[in-house]
Amino acid sequence: MGGDGRHEDIGAWLADGYVTSFRTACLILGNRADAEEAVQEAFLRAWRFRTSLAPGSDVRPWLYRVVVNTCNSKLRSEIPHRDRRTGDGDLDDLVAAGDGATQVEQSGDIVRALQSLPVHLRVVVVLRYYADLTEREIATAIGRRPGTVKSRLHEARRLLAMHPALRSTDDRSELDDSEVAE
């Protein structure tokens, strides 16, 4: 999604960015249905307001910004008022998609750990380590300074390291390693 004539092609936008945007939203929202809604809304909104994008600028961080703002909007206004069982749907999805029991368990752990993070930290972690945006691009996407992004990433990794699900995963990995050694 560079700054070229593809700005005017919604098909190109979707082909380039839908899957990553959708999965980014899944990780942020922790819910597949909400993520699907949010990304659809974000793409339509971005498409409507595509004239506000300066010519020659990169669509990717801008599009992620729209996605993140839509997710934030959902987290703020819709999801808290809904009676939903957090995480169950995600895990079902993961079970359905996973190849093995360990993989599913680990995926569920990281999703749970992510959901335990505050939204502003969750967003930067997902954008950095899943969407693979640079710190500068994340800064553009969330409308903050790169320094803020860096400090948020630092804080997020520290909190994730302390999360029980990920710690137990590490311990379990160590245990598996020791069993293999024996």
Added chain:
Amino acid sequence: MTMLDEGPLRASLVEAADGFPVSDDAIERIARAASEAGPRADVVRSMVPRSRWGRVALAAAAVAIVAGGVTVIGGAPGSSPAHRSAAGPSVAPGITGVAPSTTLPSGSPTSGGPVGSSSSSAGSGRGVGTSAPAQPSAGPGGSTPSPAPLPNGVVGQPAKVVTTGTIDLALGDSPLEPAVNRLTAIAVGSGGFVARSAVQVGPSNGTTPASGTLVLQVPQAAFSTVLTQVQSIAKVTSMTSTSTDVTGQYVDLQARIDALQASRQQYLTILAKATTIGDILAVQSQLDTIQSEIEQLQGQLDLLNGQTTYGSLTVSLSQSGHRAPPPPPPRSGIDRAWQQSVGGFTSGVEWLIRIAGRTVFVLLFLVGLAFAARWAWRAWRRTLL
């Protein structure tokens, strides 16, 4: 501090994200919806320049406009003191309002309400000059128009105006007694009288300045003449003159009295025809009430008559109490230069302080405006996207 490594975190996230299946028809659904909705014509957005420098220029223009506005707005009060200090003494002698006691021809009725007031103040012991209080000032640069007579009233009643005035006279080193005698003579000569006088004379050594206050009651027609004569006695430091039209009040009182008198006449007729004791007593009671009201209103009318017949002028006299200090001995060249240098420095500091106040205000205002604009911009963008 323990931190999660980036590599495993990235791998876990990718793995977890890949676990979310993508709907087959999602992309088609969005593309279909997008094709139905065209780009929004964003009028407001199009007004904002796209380039960074364009935005900076726009922001600078906005700041300049705001700063200009603030300066203009702030300039008005700021210039007022300067204007006052520069023009004060020159305009002080003039009476800025209308002195209706001298402009009102007798028999020109007006509607109710105050007719006007005037005041003047001569600062720093400057004289009032020769401005007659009866002549209304036309404002700076304007010619002095002749006083227009008040319009004829709707009630066919001569105007009833209550006029009061105060005037402060600085006698300097002159004694108080001749001034008091002259004021009394002026009041009596105009057909009025001294309603009240209070004089304080200091000890014979002259350490305490003498002062006094006289309240002169002078006929309305002679009020302006008396005012002029009083001004000629000594330097006038301040002067006020207020006139209130009470014609409406007067007419109202008169009408109520007339109505009550008519009513009394009817009751008297009824009383003449009354035959029983009960009727006579009842009518008599009503008559007493009406008579009481008539007397009360008549008293108010008399008071109003008295107030409109004579104008009240309060004259305050004061001695300076000390002689002017002898002029300082001529300074030497270096001394004079040093004094000028100190004076210049002080003036510079004063100027800086004076300017700083307004500048700080403008800066604070602009900072607040910038914060508000930034917040609004972000909120708008958030709403937009």
